[in-house]
Amino acid sequence: MNQPSSPQTPARPAGPGPATAFHPWDDPDAVPLIRFRGVTKRFGDFTAIDAVDLDIYPREFFALLGPSGCGKTTLMRMLAGFESPSVGAITLEGRDIVHVPPHKRAVNMMFQSYALFPHLTVEQNIAFGLKRSGMEKDAIEARVAEMLRMVQLQKFAARKPHQISGGQRQRVALARALAKAPKLLLLDEPLGALDKKLRQQTQFELVDIQERTGTTFVIVTHDQEEAMTVASRIAVMNEGKIAQVDTPGRIYESPASVYVADFVGDVNLIEGNARPVGQGMAEIRWREGVPAIRGQAAEPLVEGERATLAIRPEKIAISRERPEGRNNVVQGRVHDIAYLGNISTYHVRLPDGVIVQAQVANQRRIARRDFTWEDEVWLSWSDTAGVVLMR
Amino acid sequence: MSRFTWFNATSLTFGFAFLYLPMVILIVYSFNESRLVTVWAGFSTRWYGELFRNEQFLDAAWVTLRVAFFSATFATVLGTMAAYVLVRGGRFFGRTLFSGMIYAPLVMPEVITGLSLLLLFISINLDRGIVTIILAHTTFCMAYVAVVVSSRLVSFDRSVEEAALDLGATPFDAFRSVTLPIIMPAVVSGWLLGFTLSLDDLVIASFTAGPAATTLPIQIFSSVRLGVSPEINALSTILIGIVALGVVTASLISKRNLVRQARDARRAIQAGAEEGREARAT
Numbered sequence: 001m002n003q004p005s006s007p008q009t010p011a012r013p014a015g016p017g018p019a020t021a022f023h024p025w026d027d028p029d030a031v032p033l034i035r036f037r038g039v040t041k042r043f044g045d046f047t048a049i050d051a052v053d054l055d056i057y058p059r060e061f062f063a064l065l066g067p068s069g070c071g072k073t074t075l076m077r078m079l080a081g082f083e084s085p086s087v088g089a090i091t092l093e094g095r096d097i098v099h100v101p102p103h104k105r106a107v108n109m110m111f112q113s114y115a116l117f118p119h120l121t122v123e124q125n126i127a128f129g130l131k132r133s134g135m136e137k138d139a140i141e142a143r144v145a146e147m148l149r150m151v152q153l154q155k156f157a158a159r160k161p162h163q164i165s166g167g168q169r170q171r172v173a174l175a176r177a178l179a180k181a182p183k184l185l186l187l188d189e190p191l192g193a194l195d196k197k198l199r200q201q202t203q204f205e206l207v208d209i210q211e212r213t214g215t216t217f218v219i220v221t222h223d224q225e226e227a228m229t230v231a232s233r234i235a236v237m238n239e240g241k242i243a244q245v246d247t248p249g250r251i252y253e254s255p256a257s258v259y260v261a262d263f264v265g266d267v268n269l270i271e272g273n274a275r276p277v278g279q280g281m282a283e284i285r286w287r288e289g290v291p292a293i294r295g296q297a298a299e300p301l302v303e304g305e306r307a308t309l310a311i312r313p314e315k316i317a318i319s320r321e322r323p324e325g326r327n328n329v330v331q332g333r334v335h336d337i338a339y340l341g342n343i344s345t346y347h348v349r350l351p352d353g354v355i356v357q358a359q360v361a362n363q364r365r366i367a368r369r370d371f372t373w374e375d376e377v378w379l380s381w382s383d384t385a386g387v388v389l390m391r
Numbered sequence: 392m393s394r395f396t397w398f399n400a401t402s403l404t405f406g407f408a409f410l411y412l413p414m415v416i417l418i419v420y421s422f423n424e425s426r427l428v429t430v431w432a433g434f435s436t437r438w439y440g441e442l443f444r445n446e447q448f449l450d451a452a453w454v455t456l457r458v459a460f461f462s463a464t465f466a467t468v469l470g471t472m473a474a475y476v477l478v479r480g481g482r483f484f485g486r487t488l489f490s491g492m493i494y495a496p497l498v499m500p501e502v503i504t505g506l507s508l509l510l511l512f513i514s515i516n517l518d519r520g521i522v523t524i525i526l527a528h529t530t531f532c533m534a535y536v537a538v539v540v541s542s543r544l545v546s547f548d549r550s551v552e553e554a555a556l557d558l559g560a561t562p563f564d565a566f567r568s569v570t571l572p573i574i575m576p577a578v579v580s581g582w583l584l585g586f587t588l589s590l591d592d593l594v595i596a597s598f599t600a601g602p603a604a605t606t607l608p609i610q611i612f613s614s615v616r617l618g619v620s621p622e623i624n625a626l627s628t629i630l631i632g633i634v635a636l637g638v639v640t641a642s643l644i645s646k647r648n649l650v651r652q653a654r655d656a657r658r659a660i661q662a663g664a665e666e667g668r669e670a671r672a673t
Contacts, residue, residue, distance in 0.1 A: 080553075082553055102556040103556045113550055115550040118551075132564070159658070159662070165659050
């Protein structure tokens with residue numbers, strides 16, 4: 001259902017696309033809503049954010065993805081105004097916001113813990129920000145009613161936060177953050193506290209609300225499926241640096257580094273000596289006595305450099321006979337089979353002990369399994385299925 | 392545990408007798424007709440009447456209540472401010488020293504606190520009276536309030552305050568409209584604690600009180616030195632009654648809160664279930 005290769009973000013080369021599609025990052029005339037320029041944040045000796053440059057465009061649903069401690073939350077807290085950079089500039093609509101305190105920013109945040117005011121009702125929670133913007137009383141009431149309708153909580157308006165369920169609290173937090181119609185909405189792991197079914201359903205609701213309100217969303221998450229589902233672009237972060245910023249499709253299909261390939265989805269990594277073979281292709285000699293394997297080079301490379309071929313398990317075919325007419329062929333023995341219902345993953349051990357995973361969709365309900373433990377099998381994939389990475 | 396045994400019954404009897412027998416005797420003798428405290432001469436409420444005609448005791452009681460009220464109030468304001476700065480102020484120079492110093496009055500012998508305050512008041516030529524007692528009590532009650540309030544501040548989710556700032560509240564507004572209502576139970580218990588401590592205090596008050604103002608504990612203590620009178624028994628019985636009333640009220644309130652919490656949790660589950668049913672129906 002939430003397969004990474006979602007149709008909204010087909011992998012395609014950079015360049016101006018059709019007018020209907022949304023990708024301002026390819027348009028040289030587009031003006032970013034937010035700009036990070038050389039932003040570094042240190043806490044004592046620890047560098048949480050290391051010289052980050054980043055542009056986020058209006059109406060984007062932008063995801064900051066990374067393991068805990070990678071700096072994604074610090075980056076978001078800088079946008080909200082709870083942290084300020086040690087070095088560098090952050091601009092919102094061209095204006096430097098580094099020294100603007102949180103209560104004067106047209107930015108609202110939905111907190112991981114929801115941070116609802118326990119002593120106020122649902123209605124009063126949503127009205128809190130509006131009351132402080134100098135809005136007329138009637139206008140506040142109308143806006144609160146509108147927000148309650150949007151998150152379908154009209155019936156619970158007079159309840160206190162501890163008198164409603166977790167999913168409802170999450171929606172109150174969203175309504176409260178959106179009530180002031182901010183230029184930018186920050187979401188800090190917004191769905192972390194929900195169970196899986198509710199989380200998936202809420203992801204689509206979030207996208208829907210984001211499109212309807214036209215607000216720019218920045219979401220922090222460590223869940224790659226969540227980032228893939230909701231985001232127009234994803235910044236994958238590692239140790240305070242941005243490893244790659246791209247659409248979900250390109251992050252998955254054209255990772256820029258081994259780190260990104262490994263962090264997002266499952267991947268087989270095969271290391272060896274690279275040799276360019278022309279037309280952006282490269283081959284890797286990875287073991288004596290077996291043919292070299294090929295993939296698309298992520299960047300120009302020099303013969304003899306160490307490089308890694310990254311190949312996704314679902315792009316590898318498994319067969320009993322040696323397939324004809326393919327460059328990338330390896331032989332091995334079935335070591336393990338993981339049956340997940342919709343797919344099965346075969347762990348194939350090559351003669352030198354390397355394990356390569358191949359994934360097969362279980363298209364028929366009742367079918368005799370073609371391969372079983374300890375079977376001799378051939379694995380193969382096309383020349384363009386894998387990516388040769390230098391980093 | 393719940394079974395009756397002679398051992399349980401005996402230890403219970405002795406334990407409670409140890410705790411409450413002195414008070415029972417005091418209460419019984421407060422209704423004694425005789426002027427002699429240890430000789431029973433029949434039931435009477437005579438000494439209660441005497442007590443309410445005794446100007447000295449009534450004055451001292453009034454002073455004590457005023458001192459307790461004002462020192463608890465000042466201590467609550469100052470102690471809450473101190474706790475807020477120490478917990479929320481982030482890192483600043485000397486923070487560890489300050490947080491150590493705010494707790495120091497808790498372990499300081501009262502005699503020393505009292506003596507040093509006396510020296511201070513003498514050296515700045517402040518006449519001893521109700522003002523000096525209030526100042527002295529504010530000083531040591533403040534430390535207790537700071538402890539109670541800061542433990543509440545430490546345990547509460549900082550992001551709730553950040554949410555208020557994020558929604559456009561100024562730092563002061565965020566404190567007033569979000570932080571204060573949430574920590575209010577701790578502030579109230581800090582006030583009550585300060586009030587009780589001030590009512591109770593004999594040592595510091597006797598250092599800082601002057602001829603113009605005497606508190607009830609000082610009055611009781613000095614009149615007992617001249618011999619226990621049945622009036623003191625009556626006064627003590629009234630105080631025990633007030634304290635008992637306070638304890639019972641507090642336990643009733645906390646029981647009601649537990650019931651309310653359970654009801655809210657039930658409503659939260661029902662709210663989720665209700666929505667689930669509606670979602671399936673449509």
